[in-house]
Amino acid sequence: MNQLSYNSSIGENKIPVAELIVDDVPLAKLLGRDDLIGFDGGISSRPPLEPDPNKTYVLAVCSCGYSECGSVEGRIISPTGAIGETTIFKDFKYASKNPILEFTRENYTSVIRAIEEEFHEFELQRLKKKQEQELLEYAHKKEVVAAYLEALVQLASLPDLVDRTARTMHCEPDEVTALEIARWLVSPMIFEERRELVDEALQDIGEQTSGLGLGLQFSDGELLRWSLRVTTDDTGRKLIIEGYSDDKSAPFINRTVDLSAIL
Numbered sequence: 145m146n147q148l149s150y151n152s153s154i155g156e157n158k159i160p161v162a163e164l165i166v167d168d169v170p171l172a173k174l175l176g177r178d179d180l181i182g183f184d185g186g187i188s189s190r191p192p193l194e195p196d197p198n199k200t201y202v203l204a205v206c207s208c209g210y211s212e213c214g215s216v217e218g219r220i221i222s223p224t225g226a227i228g229e230t231t232i233f234k235d236f237k238y239a240s241k242n243p244i245l246e247f248t249r250e251n252y253t254s255v256i257r258a259i260e261e262e263f264h265e266f267e268l269q270r271l272k273k274k275q276e277q278e279l280l281e282y283a284h285k286k287e288v289v290a291a292y293l294e295a296l297v298q299l300a301s302l303p304d305l306v307d308r309t310a311r312t313m314h315c316e317p318d319e320v321t322a323l324e325i326a327r328w329l330v331s332p333m334i335f336e337e338r339r340e341l342v343d344e345a346l347q348d349i350g351e352q353t354s355g356l357g358l359g360l361q362f363s364d365g366e367l368l369r370w371s372l373r374v375t376t377d378d379t380g381r382k383l384i385i386e387g388y389s390d391d392k393s394a395p396f397i398n399r400t401v402d403l404s405a406i407l
């Protein structure tokens with residue numbers, strides 16, 4: 145009776161690799177394939193808890209993790225014989241040696257179960273980290289958008305708002321409407337004025353495109369994309385300033401500025 149065990153390591157794809165060991169010798173080496181290491185959770189035809197005797201399973205693959213690059217395969221059968229339930233590895237493919245290896249069923253099952261648990265646990269941790277990262281990024285984005293949005297609110301609250309808009313937009317003060325003010329707030333010409341109102345920490349954030357009409361798009365060093373939109377309400381007396389995350393169609397933050405006192 146042979147003894148099955150495994151070694152666990154982190155492979156080139158940065159995920160756990162299980163290398164089957166038979167009687168203290170790596171299985172791939174035993175089969176004359178020193179160039180191969182174990183398999184990872186991405187290999188769908190890896191040895192399962194309940195092997196199908198008619199299938200061939202991948203037992204070891206190239207260190208790059210891709211079985212297409214190099215692998216050794218074999219049949220796994222579980223007969224019940226005089227010595228009780230066993231599991232046999234045989235009929236190897238892409239191997240230069242072709243032994244018959246026999247383990248107790250209990251030995252095989254416990255090794256495969258341990259490998260699967262390890263793969264599963266790693267995947268859970270990976271997903272958890274990804275979710276945490278996404279939450280952090282979202283919270284950060286919200287903070288940044290709020291700061292820029294506040295800058296626009298401050299600009300829209302200047303006492304000489306109408307005169308400034310008229311000057312920049314080349315019209316007479318009495319022609320200034322809420323829509324003109326909205327355009328002025330996002331116009332490329334007042335880039336510096338917007339910039340002066342945001343915190344120093346946000347100065348690196350680039351206004352990616354301007355002249356969108358009523359919106360600004362941004363990207364910062366971490367490539368979080370977001371945008372601000374300025375529109376007016378039905379009465380034409382109020383500005384609506386909204387912050388959008390690029391992956392969502394509804395604004396996640398907004399402010400209203402009442403212009404009825406000056407228009």
Ligand SMILES: [Zn+2]
Nearest residue numbers: 206207208213
């Ligand atoms: Zn390879």
